[in-house]
Amino acid sequence: TGHHWGYGKEDGPSAWHRQYPVAKGNRQSPIDIIPNEARRDSTLGPIFLKYDQCRSLNIANNGHSVVVEFDDSDDRSVVLGGPLDNPYRLKQFHFHWGGKGCEGSEHTVAGVGYASELHVVHWNAVKYKTYNDAAAAPDGLAVLGIFLELGDDHRWLHMITDALYMVKFKGSATDFKGFNPKCLLPSSLHYWTYLGSLTTPPLHESVTWIVLKEPIVVSEKQLGMFRMLQFNGEEEDQRMRMENNFRPPQNLKERIVRSSN
Ligand SMILES: CN(C)c1nnc([C@H](N)S(N)(=O)=O)s1
Numbered sequence: 001t002g003h004h005w006g007y008g009k010e011d012g013p014s015a016w017h018r019q020y021p022v023a024k025g026n027r028q029s030p031i032d033i034i035p036n037e038a039r040r041d042s043t044l045g046p047i048f049l050k051y052d053q054c055r056s057l058n059i060a061n062n063g064h065s066v067v068v069e070f071d072d073s074d075d076r077s078v079v080l081g082g083p084l085d086n087p088y089r090l091k092q093f094h095f096h097w098g099g100k101g102c103e104g105s106e107h108t109v110a111g112v113g114y115a116s117e118l119h120v121v122h123w124n125a126v127k128y129k130t131y132n133d134a135a136a137a138p139d140g141l142a143v144l145g146i147f148l149e150l151g152d153d154h155r156w157l158h159m160i161t162d163a164l165y166m167v168k169f170k171g172s173a174t175d176f177k178g179f180n181p182k183c184l185l186p187s188s189l190h191y192w193t194y195l196g197s198l199t200t201p202p203l204h205e206s207v208t209w210i211v212l213k214e215p216i217v218v219s220e221k222q223l224g225m226f227r228m229l230q231f232n233g234e235e236e237d238q239r240m241r242m243e244n245n246f247r248p249p250q251n252l253k254e255r256i257v258r259s260s261n
């Protein structure tokens with residue numbers, strides 16, 4: 001019902017503020033991360049990803065990205081440590097990417113974008129009863145950002161790209177069991193962290209961002225598979241290839257970015 005947000009000229013990031021005024025808020029994401037200006041903070045310990053008992057459920061096309069959802073009914077898989085005061089429960093992961101040969105990450109590093117960015121979304125189930133309550137709270141979410149750069153084939157990404165033909169259209173979903181996102185992590189968990197927001201509407205300012213410094217490497221062929229997805233539903237006449245589904249960097253305002261050791 002009604003006009004929905006998207007990534008086009010009329011409904012894209014520059015228009016979101018009309019329906020979501022927080023788009024012009026003081027802690028919006030993504031941002032341009034400037035390593036030389038990040039504050040090295042010795043109180044920032046390492047992050048720990050406890051994903052061994054994680055239970056993936058399905059993979060879906062939500063009309064904005066491709067999302068893998070997890071069973072978040074208990075604390076079986078959490079992120080903890082680093083800037084976080086308690087464990088945050090794994091809920092889903094999804095990607096943002098560009099068009100052929102264009103950058104598509106959301107965060108940039110000293111003004112340089114990557115080909116794509118993986119977001120692993122966790123919520124604070126210690127303080128909030130539901131994901132939706134957490135998503136609206138200033139310390140409700142912790143999102144791990146992982147850059148994807150182009151190079152050789154990623155040895156495990158095929159498990160996701162092989163399933164994309166099943167979720168070509170908005171609203172499609174299929175079973176996706178037994179996938180552990182640990183296989184999508186780089187070797188180093190060194191990170192930058194800052195207080196920000198969801199990067200898509202409703203743009204809630206509820207995210208502690210943890211952006212890993214080391215990218216993972218995927219091939220142009222693998223990333224190209226994401227572009228066979230469509231923003232539109234199967235029944236819609238207008239066919240729109242799913243690409244360039246990223247929000248550009250937002251004003252840092254009065255924030256600082258901290259760096260792990
Ligand atoms: C409902 N969930 C988990 C999310 N809602 N918006 C999300 C954004 N895509 S992002 N990029 O994670 O802020 S994730």
Ligand SMILES: [Zn+2]
Pocket residue numbers: 094095096119199
């Ligand atoms: Zn995202």
